[in-house]
Amino acid sequence: MTYWELIVIFCALAALPLALLVGSGTRHGKRKVTTVVVVLAILVVLTVIFDSLIIAAGFVEYGEATLSGIMLWKAPIEDLSYVVAGALLLPALWWALRRPGHVWGQVTTWFATSRPISWVNTAYPFAAAYFLATGRVDDVLVIGTLFFLIPYNLMMYGINDVFDYESDLRNPRKGGVEGALVDRSQHRGILVASVLISLPFVLYLLISGDLAAGIVMAVSLFAVVAYSLEGLRFKEIPFLDSATSATHFVSPMVYGLVIAGVPWSWSMMAVTCAFFLWGMASQAFGAVQDVEADRAGGLSSIATVLGARSTVWVAAGMYLAAGILLLFTAWPTRVAALFVLPYVANLVPFLRIHDAACETANLGWKRFLWINYVVGFAVTMLLIYSRVTA
Amino acid sequence: MNFAHLGFLLFSLAGMIILDARHKLFFFHAPLRAAVVTVTGVAFFLLWDIAGIVHGIFLHGASDLDTGILLGPEMPLEEVVFLTFLCYLTMNLVALVERLLEWLQNRPERQSVPTARSDSDRSANAGGDVS
Numbered sequence: 063m064t065y066w067e068l069i070v071i072f073c074a075l076a077a078l079p080l081a082l083l084v085g086s087g088t089r090h091g092k093r094k095v096t097t098v099v100v101v102l103a104i105l106v107v108l109t110v111i112f113d114s115l116i117i118a119a120g121f122v123e124y125g126e127a128t129l130s131g132i133m134l135w136k137a138p139i140e141d142l143s144y145v146v147a148g149a150l151l152l153p154a155l156w157w158a159l160r161r162p163g164h165v166w167g168q169v170t171t172w173f174a175t176s177r178p179i180s181w182v183n184t185a186y187p188f189a190a191a192y193f194l195a196t197g198r199v200d201d202v203l204v205i206g207t208l209f210f211l212i213p214y215n216l217m218m219y220g221i222n223d224v225f226d227y228e229s230d231l232r233n234p235r236k237g238g239v240e241g242a243l244v245d246r247s248q249h250r251g252i253l254v255a256s257v258l259i260s261l262p263f264v265l266y267l268l269i270s271g272d273l274a275a276g277i278v279m280a281v282s283l284f285a286v287v288a289y290s291l292e293g294l295r296f297k298e299i300p301f302l303d304s305a306t307s308a309t310h311f312v313s314p315m316v317y318g319l320v321i322a323g324v325p326w327s328w329s330m331m332a333v334t335c336a337f338f339l340w341g342m343a344s345q346a347f348g349a350v351q352d353v354e355a356d357r358a359g360g361l362s363s364i365a366t367v368l369g370a371r372s373t374v375w376v377a378a379g380m381y382l383a384a385g386i387l388l389l390f391t392a393w394p395t396r397v398a399a400l401f402v403l404p405y406v407a408n409l410v411p412f413l414r415i416h417d418a419a420c421e422t423a424n425l426g427w428k429r430f431l432w433i434n435y436v437v438g439f440a441v442t443m444l445l446i447y448s449r450v451t452a
Numbered sequence: 453m454n455f456a457h458l459g460f461l462l463f464s465l466a467g468m469i470i471l472d473a474r475h476k477l478f479f480f481h482a483p484l485r486a487a488v489v490t491v492t493g494v495a496f497f498l499l500w501d502i503a504g505i506v507h508g509i510f511l512h513g514a515s516d517l518d519t520g521i522l523l524g525p526e527m528p529l530e531e532v533v534f535l536t537f538l539c540y541l542t543m544n545l546v547a548l549v550e551r552l553l554e555w556l557q558n559r560p561e562r563q564s565v566p567t568a569r570s571d572s573d574r575s576a577n578a579g580g581d582v583s
Contacts, residue, residue: 065509072500093553100553101545108541119517144497148538152493153546159485 063201065129067269069143074262076147079154081258086168086251094157102149109145113137171248172255175223176216179431184314185211186438187337190445191318202270202321209263210314213256214286218310220256222290222297224249267321275321282313300367303349308341329391333398336384340402343380344430346373347409351423370420371413378409394448401440404433456517461533468540477547478540486543493539494532501531 080098084091114136132139158165189207193199223244244252264283268276288294289306296306316334319326349356349365350373356366365373385402388395408429415423472478479486504510505526521529 063507063509065504068500068504068507068509072496072503076496093550093557096553097546097549100549101542104545104549105542144500144535144538145542147500148493148497148542149546151496152489152539152542155489155492156485156543156546159488 063269065140069140071262071266071269073143073147073150074265076151078258078262079158080150082251082255083154083158085254085258088157094153098149098153101153102146105145105149106142109142110134110137113141168248168251168255171244172216172220172252172259175220175244175252175256176212177219180219181211181215182438183311183434184214187311187315188318190442191315192322194445194449195319195322195324202267205263205266206318206321209260209267213260213263214314217256217260217283218286218289220252221287224253225290225292225295271321272323275317278313278317278320282309282317285309285313298362300362300364304342304345304364305338307345308338311341312338327392329395332387332391333395336387336398339380339384339387340405343377343384343405346380347377347423347430348427350374350377350412350415351421351427353417353420365420370415370417370423374409374412374415374423378406378413381405381409394444394451397444398441401437404437405430408433453519454517455519457530458519458533461530461537465533465537465540468537468544471544472540475548478543481547489543490536490539493542494535497535497538498532501527 080094084095088094114134117136129138129140134142185207188210189203192203192206196203227244227246227249264279267279271279285296285306288296289303289310290297297303312334315337319330324330346364349363350370352363353365353370353373356363364376368376381402385399385406388399388402390396391398408426412423412426469479472480501510502524505524510526518528518530523529523532
């Protein structure tokens with residue numbers, strides 16, 4: 063990493079509170095921005111003068127090799143970065159803390175919006191893939207895991223909640239762990255937060271990875287946005303809805319493998335495809351419980367098109383196909399073929415479901431969330447075993 | 453041990469405290485809020501320093517004018533005092549500029565109030581003339 067990459071990432075982090083404050087519609091937003099600009103201008107002039115004097119007096123010495131060589135009088139241009147970051151970060155904190163209750167309210171809304179119960183579903187595939195491929199704990203692992211843990215989910219569910227607002231209003235199931243129904247006044251703040259909080263992380267990951275990793279990141283972020291954004295709404299296009307949702311969970315794993323730079327084996331391809339099928343099946347089954355609500359709200363999904371019963375059968379078929387694919391992987395990964403069985407078993411009570419009774423599938427969906435934790439634990443044990451024996 | 457650099461920084465910091473005390477800008481305006489902002493700011497800059505040091509980008513190198521007291525590898529005591537000073541300076545400026553902008557924004561409003569009143573007086577008079 064170079065000095066300039068460090069500057070870009072930390073300035074993006076520093077700009078975050080101000081951007082969130084102004085973006086979510088604070089009072090006197092314009093005056094606040096003007097204040098920051100004026101303060102910044104004064105600080106830049108002061109820095110150039112005093113930094114030059116300090117350097118001339120010999121108080122500070124630099125490893126010159128790391129600097130760009132662009133000088134403002136005697137001050138290296140890089141020295142301005144702290145001043146810029148300070149002028150962006152500090153006043154925003156100061157203003158935000160004027161109404162701590164309001165800020166706390168916003169943070170808890172974002173927290174709920176990001177579905178903490180699902181954080182691990184995206185962070186874990188990335189962390190496991192990267193750590194298994196490299197065997198290292200480094201910046202990319204820590205920052206990438208943090209990114210797929212919170213900002214990625216905030217973006218995914220934030221965009222989803224805002225654009226689903228109308229149909230969610232008619233769905234009594236939303237508002238708890240499975241979907242946070244947020245007031246219209248919060249929408250702007252949520253959209254701004256979901257994009258801006260991700261920005262420093264994405265910048266860091268793009269700088270750290272190569273072009274291939276950048277492309278995977280682009281596909282991943284596109285899938286996150288395209289799922290529910292007005293105009294694309296992939297979630298309303300049957301089959302594309304399941305595939306996009308599967309991308310949400312598989313792409314962090316693929317990203318982990320690609321940024322680690324490991325060569326692709328047939329075994330890895332099979333695992334990736336199996337994971338993708340699992341994702342499609344799970345999304346399809348998740349849509350079953352909403353068949354009636356979606357139809358009433360004029361929404362379409364894989365389940366409204368196929369009907370509740372056929373969707374359950376398709377989901378079961380995809381789980382089994384995932385299991386069969388896993389049989390073709392190397393030992394001990396092959397054991398993972400068994401892990402699809404609880405998911406198939408979970409669908410059995412619903413194989414004869416009728417559209418009118420679709421909401422009974424919610425029981426299966428709740429069980430599915432628990433199966434994930436149990437199977438996730440089993441997958442971890444398998445990964446550790448394969449790591450130890452490798 | 454040389455206290456030239458540290459002394460210079462503490463002298464500057466003292467200047468910020470006096471300015472703050474005189475005009476109730478930052479710590480003398482809202483002490484708790486100011487403390488949170490300063491601690492967060494210094495922590496943020498230290499994290500940045502550490503990231504730079506870990507990646508071998510920052511080499512502060514002990515100068516002859518420093519005390520020589522190191523808080524960590526490549527992290528002289530002077531750096532922390534400087535970062536505190538930078539946060540204090542920034543926030544004093546923010547408070548001053550905010551006050552200036554507020555004053556500039558309110559001034560024309562105050563002038564426009566009597567103007568508006570005299571306008572309405574005039575139209576009232578005009579109405580009176582017609583009747």
